[in-house]
Amino acid sequence: MKGDLVTTTEAGLWCEAGGFHIDPWRPVDRAVVTHAHADHTRPGSGRYLTAAPGAELVRLRTHPGAVVDGLEYGERLTIGGVQVSFHPAGHILGSAQVRIERAGEVWVVGGDYKTGSDPTCAAFEAVPCDVFISESTFGLPVFQWPDPEVVAREVRAWWEGNAASGRTSLLCAYALGKSQRLLAGLNDPPGPIAVHGALDKLLGPYRDQGIELPPTRYASVEVAKEVRGHGLVIAPPSANGTPWMRKFGDVSTAFASGWMTLRGPRRRRGFDQGFTVSDHADWRGLLGAIEATGASRVLVTHGYVDPLVRYLSEERGLQAEPLASRFEGEGDGAEEAKPSDPEAATATLVEEAPRAAAVDDETQEPA
Amino acid sequence: MRRFHGLYQALDATSRTSRKEAALVAYFEAAPAADAAWAAHLLLGRRGRRTVNTRHLREWAAEESGLPLWLVEESYDAVGDLAETIALLVCRGDGSGSGDGERGVDHEGQLEGLADFIERRVIGLAGLELEAQRALVLETWGALEAGERFLFHKLISGGFRVGVAGGLVARALAKVAGVDRATMMHRLAGRWQPTAEAWEALMSEDEGGDPLRPYPFFLAHAVPPEVEDLGAAADFQAEWKWDGIRAQAVRRGEESVLWSRGGDLVNGGFPEIVEELGELQAGTVIDGELLAWDGDRPMGFHQLQRRIQRKSVSKKLREEVPVRLMAYDLLEEAGEDLRPLPTAERRRRLETLVRRASLPRLAVADVVEGSSWEALADARATARERGVEGLMLKRLDAPYRAGRPRGDWWKWKVDPFTLDVVLVYAQRGHGRRASLYTDYTLAVWNDGELVPVAKAYSGLTDKEIRRVDAFVRRHIIDRFGPVRVVEPELVFEIAFEGIQPSTRHKAGLSLRFPRIARWREDKAPADADTLESVRALMGEPS
Ligand SMILES: [Zn+2]
Ligand SMILES: [Zn+2]
Numbered sequence: 001m002k003g004d005l006v007t008t009t010e011a012g013l014w015c016e017a018g019g020f021h022i023d024p025w026r027p028v029d030r031a032v033v034t035h036a037h038a039d040h041t042r043p044g045s046g047r048y049l050t051a052a053p054g055a056e057l058v059r060l061r062t063h064p065g066a067v068v069d070g071l072e073y074g075e076r077l078t079i080g081g082v083q084v085s086f087h088p089a090g091h092i093l094g095s096a097q098v099r100i101e102r103a104g105e106v107w108v109v110g111g112d113y114k115t116g117s118d119p120t121c122a123a124f125e126a127v128p129c130d131v132f133i134s135e136s137t138f139g140l141p142v143f144q145w146p147d148p149e150v151v152a153r154e155v156r157a158w159w160e161g162n163a164a165s166g167r168t169s170l171l172c173a174y175a176l177g178k179s180q181r182l183l184a185g186l187n188d189p190p191g192p193i194a195v196h197g198a199l200d201k202l203l204g205p206y207r208d209q210g211i212e213l214p215p216t217r218y219a220s221v222e223v224a225k226e227v228r229g230h231g232l233v234i235a236p237p238s239a240n241g242t243p244w245m246r247k248f249g250d251v252s253t254a255f256a257s258g259w260m261t262l263r264g265p266r267r268r269r270g271f272d273q274g275f276t277v278s279d280h281a282d283w284r285g286l287l288g289a290i291e292a293t294g295a296s297r298v299l300v301t302h303g304y305v306d307p308l309v310r311y312l313s314e315e316r317g318l319q320a321e322p323l324a325s326r327f328e329g330e331g332d333g334a335e336e337a338k339p340s341d342p343e344a345a346t347a348t349l350v351e352e353a354p355r356a357a358a359v360d361d362e363t364q365e366p367a
Numbered sequence: 368m369r370r371f372h373g374l375y376q377a378l379d380a381t382s383r384t385s386r387k388e389a390a391l392v393a394y395f396e397a398a399p400a401a402d403a404a405w406a407a408h409l410l411l412g413r414r415g416r417r418t419v420n421t422r423h424l425r426e427w428a429a430e431e432s433g434l435p436l437w438l439v440e441e442s443y444d445a446v447g448d449l450a451e452t453i454a455l456l457v458c459r460g461d462g463s464g465s466g467d468g469e470r471g472v473d474h475e476g477q478l479e480g481l482a483d484f485i486e487r488r489v490i491g492l493a494g495l496e497l498e499a500q501r502a503l504v505l506e507t508w509g510a511l512e513a514g515e516r517f518l519f520h521k522l523i524s525g526g527f528r529v530g531v532a533g534g535l536v537a538r539a540l541a542k543v544a545g546v547d548r549a550t551m552m553h554r555l556a557g558r559w560q561p562t563a564e565a566w567e568a569l570m571s572e573d574e575g576g577d578p579l580r581p582y583p584f585f586l587a588h589a590v591p592p593e594v595e596d597l598g599a600a601a602d603f604q605a606e607w608k609w610d611g612i613r614a615q616a617v618r619r620g621e622e623s624v625l626w627s628r629g630g631d632l633v634n635g636g637f638p639e640i641v642e643e644l645g646e647l648q649a650g651t652v653i654d655g656e657l658l659a660w661d662g663d664r665p666m667g668f669h670q671l672q673r674r675i676q677r678k679s680v681s682k683k684l685r686e687e688v689p690v691r692l693m694a695y696d697l698l699e700e701a702g703e704d705l706r707p708l709p710t711a712e713r714r715r716r717l718e719t720l721v722r723r724a725s726l727p728r729l730a731v732a733d734v735v736e737g738s739s740w741e742a743l744a745d746a747r748a749t750a751r752e753r754g755v756e757g758l759m760l761k762r763l764d765a766p767y768r769a770g771r772p773r774g775d776w777w778k779w780k781v782d783p784f785t786l787d788v789v790l791v792y793a794q795r796g797h798g799r800r801a802s803l804y805t806d807y808t809l810a811v812w813n814d815g816e817l818v819p820v821a822k823a824y825s826g827l828t829d830k831e832i833r834r835v836d837a838f839v840r841r842h843i844i845d846r847f848g849p850v851r852v853v854e855p856e857l858v859f860e861i862a863f864e865g866i867q868p869s870t871r872h873k874a875g876l877s878l879r880f881p882r883i884a885r886w887r888e889d890k891a892p893a894d895a896d897t898l899e900s901v902r903a904l905m906g907e908p909s
Pocket of ligand 1: 035
């Protein structure tokens with residue numbers, strides 16, 4: 001819409017008044033990024049600005065030598081003609097919503113967010129605004145997350161059960177965010193924990209910031225021998241079914257994802273067990289967050305865009321509109337490109353490579 | 368109900384046969400007789416009836432969850448399974464864990480056992496007025512966990528299925544009863560009500576069973592790639608593989624019945640055959656094929672289809688589609704179980720019996736002569752013009768076994784027809800593949816236009832399915848309800864068994880048993896076949 005503070009361009013969400021892009025999907029001069037997941041932080045941009053607790057992760061996930069500045073949550077910075085600040089999104093460590101203000105008008109880009117509790121990151125904070133840009137990864141009422149503590153108990157019971165029958169427990173989860181959150185739920189673990197290399201290097205930034213995680217060791221051949229039959233191994237889902245698994249002997253496999261709430265993906269993925277754990281807001285979380293911002297206009301991005309837009313318009317009386325983006329909304333059951341929406345259609349036709357790279361974010365139901 | 372749901376979860380969670388069997392045995396050993404009877408009934412896939420209108424179910428779910436009906440429909444479209452969608456939607460934050468789970472969660476309140484649950488809340492639902500139905504459904508939702516609600520919805524919509532083979536259930540039951548599997552399969556055959564008494568009979572002695580029950584069918588495997596690997600051709604009796612309905616004709620006491628392979632009584636569709644069976648001596652069981660028959664050859668399955676699942680048959684239909692029973696085995700004579708006898712001996716007795724009976728609609732299947740594999744292969748090559756599917760090979764010295772054991776009975780089908788077709792529509796799948804685009808409508812060219820000729824659901828590997836799914840999502844050009852119109856770019860080779868005229872299809876024909884043989888990534892849409900070439904194939908008898 002004309003006069004909008006944030007619009008979309010070929011490169012991504014664009015704030016013209018401030019002269020920066022938000023989570024751009026192409027290299028740009030100045031990128032403001034919400035968090036370090038691959039579909040939001042892409043290498044090649046000139047400068048990056050992100051929330052301070054996530055700066056180290058963003059550094060790890062961009063190109064070597066990238067210029068990454070951190071800004072504390074709540075601190076305001078003037079860029080061009082706007083004031084910018086970051087506010088916790090509760091998604092993963094350092095994840096932020098971006099608040100942009102110009103002449104009393106406030107926009108908030110939510111990025112990826114969740115409202116449930118997570119000991120590995122600052123809790124989601126509702127930021128009053130006029131326009132809220134919301135994701136919709138799990139924007140259908142069938143998605144209602146169980147109590148994370150109940151799930152944590154289930155994970156522990158599953159592990160103990162496997163150990164009792166001499167099986168190694170292989171828990172698959174995205175390397176950034178989900179794995180650390182699962183680990184944090186396993187303080188006082190009933191056995192040794194080994195981690196796959198993909199997430200071993202992502203634990204440091206968490207521990208450096210004082211987030212308590214149980215002791216873990218890199219799953220080398222020797223460590224594998226020690227954990228075999230009774231330990232827990234955490235690995236990215238792509239490790240399931242690979243020869244790498246063999247060194248753990250007889251394993252029981254599990255996958256932790258919001259998609260595990262559905263029987264189809266649960267069975268198709270071929271894990272012995274599925275745990276419903278998500279770093280995205282469920283249906284009620286989305287509605288609650290949107291309401292708490294007080295925004296009268298809501299722009300909806302990646303996920304179940306159409307149903308959420310329609311619900312907000314018809315049932316909540318908000319001015320809701322879809323906002324085409326190239327965040328990974330292409331997962332299982334995700335909104336498809338429609339002929340009436342050439343923008344969305346092209347959005348899904350290009351940029352094949354980053355999709356494959358985004359394996360650490362569950363916006364894409366893993367194929 | 369709770370115990371049964373536990374079993375369902377255990378079966379659903381694993382693909383390992385040994386774990387499934389262990390779960391079944393544990394359940395059947397622990398469950399009360401009436402519940403066990405119902406569980407066996409359901410697991411064996413005996414058909415349930417829809418006892419509630421699913422439209423009402425959606426409306427009640429919308430009311431109960433405070434959601435607009437369109438959002439219930441959207442959710443259904445995304446999930447791909449109505450029972451699951453509603454189970455999730457009416458969940459009122461009951462604190463259950465992952466997915467189905469009451470794992471680790473204690474819940475208060477008693478729920479009926481499976482039998483009482485079904486009696487009251489499933490079967491009982493059908494007889495109620497709409498308002499009372501609604502009240503009972505709502506009450507039941509409140510009493511159940513999400514996973515149990517899913518089962519409840521499957522039961523009341525008549526769509527209960529579970530991923531466990533009938534043979535495995537029979538094996539577990541055999542273990543619990545302490546008998547061999549063939550004995551258990553025999554006990555399970557026939558009419559069988561899910562009652563405590565029936566369960567006791569199943570577990571103890573087979574005296575109490577259905578006096579008209581059939582024997583477990585002996586089923587064949589496909590021949591190995593090199594048919595010579597079976598040994599000497601002379602060790603086998605070859606017959607045509609008929610394209611009809613496999614059936615057992617049972618004549619006992621004063622009654623005659625026809626059982627289909629699926630365990631259904633099909634008397635209604637074949638009254639003239641049932642009547643003729645009355646001429647046979649009591650204590651006779653014949654295994655054979657029901658066929659639509661015109662003079663000296665079968666009329667094709669599409670004609671026979673008009674007879675299937677009929678309660679009665681009009682005079683007109685009797686004349687238009689004459690039928691016969693093509694007998695190929697004799698399982699019981701004068702009340703004696705002949706199954707232990709060798710094939711050759713049973714065949715001799717069958718020929719004598721049918722000759723003596725001399726009934727117009729009872730024939731003996733020809734033995735196909737050929738003492739070498741070459742000779743049999745030549746005979747097989749004539750299958751299509753004879754209107755049969757190929758050859759059956761039955762070891763001459765084998766008894767009539769139960770189920771599908773390897774080694775004695777083989778089917779040697781003719782090579783299927785093939786066509787190159789273009790993917791034009793896609794729809795989401797069901798069950799394991801719900802939410803992936805796995806149901807394809809395939810088309811051939813006609814005057815520069817693509818005309819659908821087949822729907823296919825299978826044949827690709829999981830990896831290929833995911834690639835096709837990704838293609839579909841990115842190439843949707845229109846949508847009609849759940850159907851997505853995609854850009855015509857992908858070419859598949861489909862295999863099928865025959866072509867029949869059809870007024871219901873735009874192409875004027877339909878294919879039998881179409882499945883995807885392979886993805887022709889080397890071909891462009893323009894290389895696909897034409898309707899003309901399909902019609903030419905139909906010229907060949909099918
Ligand atoms: Zn993310
Ligand atoms: Zn995202």
